[in-house]
Each structure stands twice: as structure tokens, then as C-alpha cells.
Amino acid sequence: MDLGRGRFLAAAGAAFAAGAAPGRVLAQSVKLPFENGDRPLVAFPQKRPLIMLSPRPPLLETPFAVFDDGVYTPNDAFYVRWHLSNIPQTVNADTHRIAVTGAVNASLSLSMDDLGKLPAVEIAAVNQCSGNSRGDSVPRVVGGEWHNGAMGNALWTGVRLRDILDRAGVKAGAKQVQFHGLETAVFPTTPSFKKSLDLNVARGDDVIVAYAMNGEPLPVLNGYPVRLIVPGWFATYWVKMLSAITVLDTVDDNFWMKTAYRIPDTPNNDVLPSQTGFPTIPINRLRVRSFVTNVADGGSLPAGSRGLRGIAFDGGSGINRVEVSSDSGATWRDAALERDYGKYSFRRWNAELDVPRGTYIVAVRATANDGATQRATAGWNPGGYLRNAIETYQVTVS
Amino acid sequence: MTKQPLIVLAIVAALGASAFAATKATPPKGTATIALPGDAGMAFKPAPGAAAAQANCLSCHSSAYVATQPVLTKAQWTAEVAKMKNVYGAPIPDDQVPAIVAYLTAEYGKP
Numbered sequence: 410m411d412l413g414r415g416r417f418l419a420a421a422g423a424a425f426a427a428g429a430a431p432g433r434v435l436a437q438s439v440k441l442p443f444e445n446g447d448r449p450l451v452a453f454p455q456k457r458p459l460i461m462l463s464p465r466p467p468l469l470e471t472p473f474a475v476f477d478d479g480v481y482t483p484n485d486a487f488y489v490r491w492h493l494s495n496i497p498q499t500v501n502a503d504t505h506r507i508a509v510t511g512a513v514n515a516s517l518s519l520s521m522d523d524l525g526k527l528p529a530v531e532i533a534a535v536n537q538c539s540g541n542s543r544g545d546s547v548p549r550v551v552g553g554e555w556h557n558g559a560m561g562n563a564l565w566t567g568v569r570l571r572d573i574l575d576r577a578g579v580k581a582g583a584k585q586v587q588f589h590g591l592e593t594a595v596f597p598t599t600p601s602f603k604k605s606l607d608l609n610v611a612r613g614d615d616v617i618v619a620y621a622m623n624g625e626p627l628p629v630l631n632g633y634p635v636r637l638i639v640p641g642w643f644a645t646y647w648v649k650m651l652s653a654i655t656v657l658d659t660v661d662d663n664f665w666m667k668t669a670y671r672i673p674d675t676p677n678n679d680v681l682p683s684q685t686g687f688p689t690i691p692i693n694r695l696r697v698r699s700f701v702t703n704v705a706d707g708g709s710l711p712a713g714s715r716g717l718r719g720i721a722f723d724g725g726s727g728i729n730r731v732e733v734s735s736d737s738g739a740t741w742r743d744a745a746l747e748r749d750y751g752k753y754s755f756r757r758w759n760a761e762l763d764v765p766r767g768t769y770i771v772a773v774r775a776t777a778n779d780g781a782t783q784r785a786t787a788g789w790n791p792g793g794y795l796r797n798a799i800e801t802y803q804v805t806v807s
Numbered sequence: 808m809t810k811q812p813l814i815v816l817a818i819v820a821a822l823g824a825s826a827f828a829a830t831k832a833t834p835p836k837g838t839a840t841i842a843l844p845g846d847a848g849m850a851f852k853p854a855p856g857a858a859a860a861q862a863n864c865l866s867c868h869s870s871a872y873v874a875t876q877p878v879l880t881k882a883q884w885t886a887e888v889a890k891m892k893n894v895y896g897a898p899i900p901d902d903q904v905p906a907i908v909a910y911l912t913a914e915y916g917k918p
Contacts, residue, residue, distance in 0.1 A: 443877075444877055444878055445874065445875055445876065445877060445878065448875070451844070453841075453843065453844065454841035454842060454843065455841060461871070462871065462872070462875050463846075463868060463869045463871045463872040463875070464843070464844055464845060464846040464849065464869050464871060465843070465845055465846045465868060465869045466868060467843065468872075493867075494866075494867050494868065496843070498840060498841050498842060498843055499838060499839070499840040499841075500838065500839050500840075501837070501838040502834070502835045502836055502837055502838070502839070503836060503837060503838070521834035521835060521836065522834070524834050525833055525834045529831050529832075529833075531831060549877035550877075551876055551877065551879065551883070551887060554875045554876065554877070566831055566832040594867070594895075594896075595866050595867050596866070596867070596896050596897065596898060597896075598895075598896025598897075598898070599867070599895050599896040599897075600895070600896070620832070620833075620834040620835055621832030621833075621834075621835075624832050625832070626832075626835035626839070627835075629839050629840075629841045630841070633835065633839045634834070634835045634839070635834075664894070668894070
């Protein structure tokens with residue numbers, strides 16, 4: 410296996426230091442490993458300093474070292490991504506309502522108290538931006554230029570969307586369920602941000618309207634007081650500050666479904682950069698990925714240590730196996746999987762390198778229970794979506 | 808008296824994950840307010856055409872959103888400005904488009 414390393418993350422150490430355990434010196438900025446990758450670290454309300462891509466709308470990336478601290482990503486370190494400029498900065502949970510309308514027998518207007526009367530469920534699930542790692546696309550594509558930190562894993566508490574739909578009574582012939590939140594555009598000519606799921610997906614056991622994140626109210630920037638949780642699916646569907654659920658008897662043709670967030674309907678969803686005219690489908694499930702969390706690319710393990718640890722996840726079949734390599738993918742050895750928090754969660758892993766002192770190209774590869782694994786080299790699509798190539802790290806051991 | 812906390816701790820430890828379920832979160836109450844820093848003071852690089860970019864691009868997003876893009880060609884910046892106008896509905900006057908494209912290409916792009 411040839412894990413060609415076209416680029417080298419020279420300044421990863423800076424990004425890593427930004428993990429910010431109390432008392433650690435905090436870097437003021439980081440350089441992500443691609444052109445125009447300079448980013449300041451900025452603390453937004455309810456957030457520790459995060460890697461700021463844009464202040465308006467806020468796009469904030471989680472410094473990668475945070476993922477080494479535990480299976481759940483702390484709320485104050487969880488990445489942030491909004492589309493439109495007007496985000497409510499004051500949200501009253503007591504007056505917030507979710508309108509349930511459309512192809513239903515009885516329209517509803519649900520308060521937080523109403524949600525509290527439905528059965529509560531908890532689920533650990535990874536929320537990953539569709540464009541996570543977009544900045545690593547070669548050739549580059551326009552968009553939110555993230556490295557790998559536009560993701561997080563949380564324990565979500567809420568009520569099943571299905572229970573809400575059943576209270577309203579979905580009419581025969583309904584096809585999709587559309588979700589809308591409180592963010593609005595500056596101009597009425599800008600398409601409102603609305604996302605839709607096929608009815609059978611929306612009625613899944615694990616799709617919830619969540620009012621808590623890691624046991625606490627959601628930070629405003631992550632969607633207080635409620636957001637949709639679609640475990641195993643990319644975060645574009647996880648609508649924040651959820652205010653409307655509309656049952657559709659047609660397939661949603663709004664801009665954010667019909668034009669944006671589409672992937673090629675081709676083998677592996679790949680196309681050539683020169684290719685045009687291919688069919689597309691809405692982005693959907695996460696692909697299997699794995700990362701090292703205790704050392705950054707270009708970093709060193711503590712003297713005498715050969716221990717690697719990290720995380721893996723997929724789109725909902727669960728992680729079956731994680732392997733590490735210290736020779737750029739020529740040979741592999743199994744990592745030990747830590748406790749299973751559920752099939753949608755990060756799965757932490759540990760491995761020991763069996764190497765003398767030196768500098769190595771370490772690689773990590775996960776295989777999911779559905780048999781899917783990671784490829785040596787990334788495919789390409791115009792949106793910069795779905796990246797899940799095997800990650801490699803130059804690591805020095807002493 | 809003194810033994811009770813130990814018993815509770817032992818039960819919590821034994822339950823492990825399900826201890827969490829016993830303290831399930833409930834829907835939030837009350838108002839949450841934040842003050843976003845915004846992007847005042849984050850202007851585009853000063854250069855000819857900056858005023859047109861400032862006037863039209865910053866209605867909807869920060870200059871950082873532009874500055875963090877890959878280094879795009881003139882054709883790519885032309886496509887981006889057209890996308891903002893035609894797809895995202897930004898009311899950019901036609902006569903300002905060339906100045907914006909020229910500025911973005913010069914300051915944030917390549918020929």
C-alpha cells in the first residue's frame with residue numbers, strides 16, 4: 410500500500426497545543442496544512458478558543474487535541490457551522506415552539522414542556538460536517554475550508570421524531586419530512602436553510618429532537634434549545650434551533666436539497682475534476698474514518714513511549730477493527746478497541762508501536778462492521794465532501 | 808450516616824453507563840443570550856476595488872470567509888461572485904461585478 414504523502418503538516422504542533430488543557434500555554438493562531446490555512450484561535454460565547462474560519466456566519470473548528478481528552482467532545486469545544494448571517498442571539502426556551510405541519514392529520518405547536526412529556530432517549534452520536542476536511546481536497550474546492558476538526562461526538566438527549574410524527578398523524582402518501590430552524594438570511598432572495606429526510610429515515614429509531622448535549626442544554630451556537638439529531642448522517646441534516654417540521658407529500662426541491670449538499674451518484678461518489686454532467690444525489694451517511702489523537706503529524710511521542718491512541722467511527726454499523734502501521738501502510742497491526750458507547754459514537758482505540766527510535770510514517774485504518782474500510786488515497790468530488798482516506802502522521806519516537 | 812455516600816458511589820460505579828440514564832437531562836427552561844463578536848474591523852485588504860467588495864460581499868459574510876478560500880483563478884472568482892448574486896440572491900449591481908472580480912483576483916487569487 411502506498412500512502413503517498415503529498416504534503417506535510419509543518420505547523421501541526423501549534424494546532425495541537427491549542428488543545429488547551431488548563432494551564433497549558435495557548436497558541437494564538439494555528440496553520441492548517443493547506444494553502445490559506447492560517448486561522449486565529451478565538452473564544453466565542455459559551456466556547457473555549459476554537460479555530461476560527463469565519464466570524465459571520467460563525468464557522469469554528471475544534472482543535473484536534475481535544476479529541477484525545479475523552480470519548481465525548483465537550484460542549485465548549487464542539488465545532489460550529491452556520492450558513493446564514495442572522496443567528497438569534499437570544500433564544501427563549503419557554504416561548505420556543507416547534508410547528509409540526511404539512512401532510513398530517515393534526516398540526517402541532519410543541520413547547521419544551523410538550524417534549525418533556527414524550528419518552529426521553531439518549532444516544533451517543535458523531536456529528537460531522539459534510540465538508541469536514543474539505544481543505545485537504547486536491548485539487549482544492551471552494552467552501553468552508555476545514556481540516557479535520559469539523560466534527561464531534563456527544564451524548565444527545567431528546568425525544569424520537571417518530572413519536573412527534575405519530576402525535577400529528579402522518580397522512581398516507583407522505584414522502585419526506587422537512588426541517589427548518591431560526592437562522593435567517595439578510596436578503597429575502599437568499600434560500601431559507603431547510604433540509605429534508607425521506608419519511609422512512611425520519612421515522613428511524615435513532616432520529617431524535619435533542620434538547621440536551623452531554624447532559625447540558627445545547628450551547629446557543631450548537632442550536633439551543635433543540636436541534637435535530639440524525640445519527641450516522643452528515644450534520645447538514647441536524648437542523649439547529651429547530652422550529653418547524655413539515656411533512657411533505659413531494660420530494661423537497663428547495664435549494665439546500667436540490668442544488669447544495671449533493672454528491673456524485675457514481676462509484677465511491679468519485680468524479681474527476683474535469684468531469685461534468687454526472688448524476689448527483691443528496692449527501693447522506695458518514696463514511697468510516699479513524700484518527701490518531703495523542704500525537705500530531707510532525708510530532709513526537711514522549712521519551713520512551715510507543716503508545717498511540719485515537720478514535721474511529723462510521724455511519725452506524727459500528728467499528729469492527731482498527732489497525733495501525735509504522736511503515737506508511739506496508740504492514741499493519743491491530744489496535745485494541747476501548748469501550749463501545751454505541752454504533753454511532755466515536756470508538757477509542759489504543760496501540761503500541763514496535764519500533765526502535767526514529768521517525769516513522771504512522772497510519773491508521775478502521776474497518777466497520779458492515780465491511781467498509783478506508784482507502785489509501787482520497788477520491789474527489791466538487792463539494793469536497795465524504796473524505797475518508799487513511800490518515801498518516803510523521804511521528805518521532807525516542 | 809457516614810456510610811451512605813460510599814454506598815451511593817458504589818452503586819453509581821456498578822451501574823457504569825446506566826448511571827447516566829438515571830440522571831437524564833430534561834428540556835431546558837429560560838432564555839439563553841450570547842453576544843457574537845461579529846466581524847467589525849475585519850475589512851478586506853485595502854486595494855483598488857476593495858470598496859465594491861466591502862459594500863457587496865460583507866452584507867452576508869465576513870471577509871475571513873473570502874480570505875480562507877483557496878487561491879482561485881479569475882474564472883473561479885467570477886463564478887463565485889455570480890453564485891452569490893444568482894444562487895444566494897445577493898443584490899450585487901451588475902456594474903460592480905467586474906470591480907469585485909478584479910479585486911478578488913488581485914488580492915485573493917491568481918491570474
